[in-house]
Amino acid sequence: MRSQHEPQVFSAVIKHSQMEGEFLHEMSNTYLINKTSLKDITWENLCIPEMLIYGMRIIGFPSLQKETYENWISINNQTYLLTPFITNPQVTLISEEEFDKLGDKSGYRWSIFYTLSRPGFSQDLSQALIQITAHCPAGPPQYGSLLYLESTGEQWEVKSSYGLYNQ
Template sequence: MRSQHETDIFATLIENYSMAGEYLLEESSSVITKTGLKDITWENLRIKETEMYGMRILGFPALQKETFDNWISINSQPSLLSSWINNPKVNLLSRTEYHNLFNQYDHRWSMFYTLTRPGFSDDFSQALIQLTAFCPITPQYGNLLYMERTSNKWETKLDYVLFNQ
């Protein structure tokens, strides 16, 4: 059951973030556990709303503990994402290919993405996943996405900005 939900979440993210034709590291990335501002913990993410450095930050008040724990656990070791991503329009790259293309002048406007595997609640009604995007020319960003399943569709309900440079 988990693998079908992973496939659905990856398909949703590929569509919503226009990853078609772009590059995705075929190996799941590690969880970013620290930002420049505070530790990413279940307790910190559940804060409904806070203000830091003049920015209003919305948390994930409905985030279940098992969702967060599952996300941390499933990403303790890297995994190949090719088992769950079956979109021929996404260029899955090995770590060596990824870094090689990233540093080539001809790819200076390309987007290079990394994903963690999603963590799920016990009933598969919510998920937590990390998405990062890098472009050699433009600003980079990383988001922690809180997703909920409504009927058979996954939707991003909230995101927590990990970095934006």
């Protein structure tokens, strides 16, 4: 059941993030889960309702089910090849070697290189959680975000994002 929803989630994320014409690493990104402590990115911290802190509007994922978060953590403990799940021809999937090589070439200095984690799903497949990162070799934009998506029948829609970092 999961396999039929993953391509739809990836397609919604690609469309939402305006990744057309850019490069996407063909392996899933596990950095957040395997290289950080996750102490600030707990389910409890992600579920915060909308609030104002020092004039900044902070929007969490108040509808995020704990099982969605736990599924996202468990599915991303190891890397996976995304090629079978990416059905959107507007992005160019590239290998690790190409990812490093293109980033060093002057003709690609202003390109944006993306990575995605695999989505975590709720048991009823009504919501998903996925991580996206973007890197430009020449400088900004460089960011990482968690995206919360909800299913609207046959379509997936990004409802909210939670910024992990922005440099």
